[in-house]
Amino acid sequence: EADIYQTPRYLVIGTGKKITLECSQTMGHDKMYWYQQDPGMELHLIHYSYGVNSTEKGDLSSESTVSRIRTEHFPLTLESARPSHTSQYLCASSDVAGANTGELFFGEGSRLTVL
Amino acid sequence: GNSVTQMEGPVTLSEEAFLTINCTYTATGYPSLFWYVQYPGEGLQLLLKATKADDKGSNKGFEATYRKETTSFHLEKGSVQVSDSAVYFCALKDASGYSTLTFGKGTMLLVSP
Numbered sequence: 001e002a003d004i005y006q007t008p009r010y011l012v013i014g015t016g017k018k019i020t021l022e023c024s025q026t027m028g029h030d031k032m033y034w035y036q037q038d039p040g041m042e043l044h045l046i047h048y049s050y051g052v053n054s055t056e057k058g059d060l061s062s063e064s065t066v067s068r069i070r071t072e073h074f075p076l077t078l079e080s081a082r083p084s085h086t087s088q089y090l091c092a093s094s095d096v097a098g099a100n101t102g103e104l105f106f107g108e109g110s111r112l113t114v115l
Numbered sequence: 116g117n118s119v120t121q122m123e124g125p126v127t128l129s130e131e132a133f134l135t136i137n138c139t140y141t142a143t144g145y146p147s148l149f150w151y152v153q154y155p156g157e158g159l160q161l162l163l164k165a166t167k168a169d170d171k172g173s174n175k176g177f178e179a180t181y182r183k184e185t186t187s188f189h190l191e192k193g194s195v196q197v198s199d200s201a202v203y204f205c206a207l208k209d210a211s212g213y214s215t216l217t218f219g220k221g222t223m224l225l226v227s228p
C-alpha cells in the first residue's frame with residue numbers, strides 16, 4: 001500500500017480565502033506531482049517537482065503555487081480561492097525508476113469546494 | 116505531442132459479463148503503456164503496464180496487450196464483479212526521462228449484480 005497522504009480530504013471554503021493542501025509521502029521519493037481532476041474525471045498535471053527546491057509547471061495553467069523544501073512534503077497553495085478552483089486535487093509521487101517507467105503512487109485526493 | 120484516447124463511458128455491465136475498454140494512443144518512439152484504476156473516493160492506483168510491443172500486462176484478472184501496429188492497449192476482463200466498478204485510465208509514458216505521464220480522460224465502469 002502506498003504511503004502518501006493528503007490533507008484535508010474535503011474542504012469547503014469561501015471566496016477569497018487562502019488555502020493550502022498538504023501532501024506528504026514516506027517512501028523517500030524524489031519526484032512529486034499535483035493533478036487537478038475535473039468533474040468529468042479528466043486529469044490535468046498542474047505542478048511537479050524533481051526534488052528539493054525544484055518545481056515546474058505542468059500542462060494546465062494553474063493559479064496555485066507549490067513548494068518543495070523537504071523531500072517528503074509538497075504542499076499546494078491558493079492565495080485567493082475562487083469558485084473556479086472547485087475541483088479534486090490529487091498528489092502523486094515516484095522514485096527515479098518509477099518516474100522513468102511511469103509508475104506513480106497517488107494519494108486519496110483533496111476535494112475543494114469554493115463557495 | 117503525446118495523446119491517449121479512451122472510449123467514453125459509462126460502461127454498464129452485469130456481473131460476470133465480459134469487459135473491453137478501448138484505448139489508442141499517439142506517441143513518438145516506443146512509449147510504455149499503463150492502466151490505472153480509481154475506486155470511488157480514492158486516488159489512482161496502477162493496475163497493469165506493458166513496456167514494449169506485444170507485451171501483455173495482467174493483474175486481478177484484467178489484461179491488456181501492447182499492439183504497436185494498431186497503437187492500442189485495450190483493457191479486458193473475462194468476468195467482471197461488482198467490486199470492479201471504478202474509473203479506468205489509460206496512460207502512456209514516452210522514453211524521455213523528463214517526460215510525465217499522459218492520461219486519457221477515463222472510462223467509468225458500473226457493474227450491477
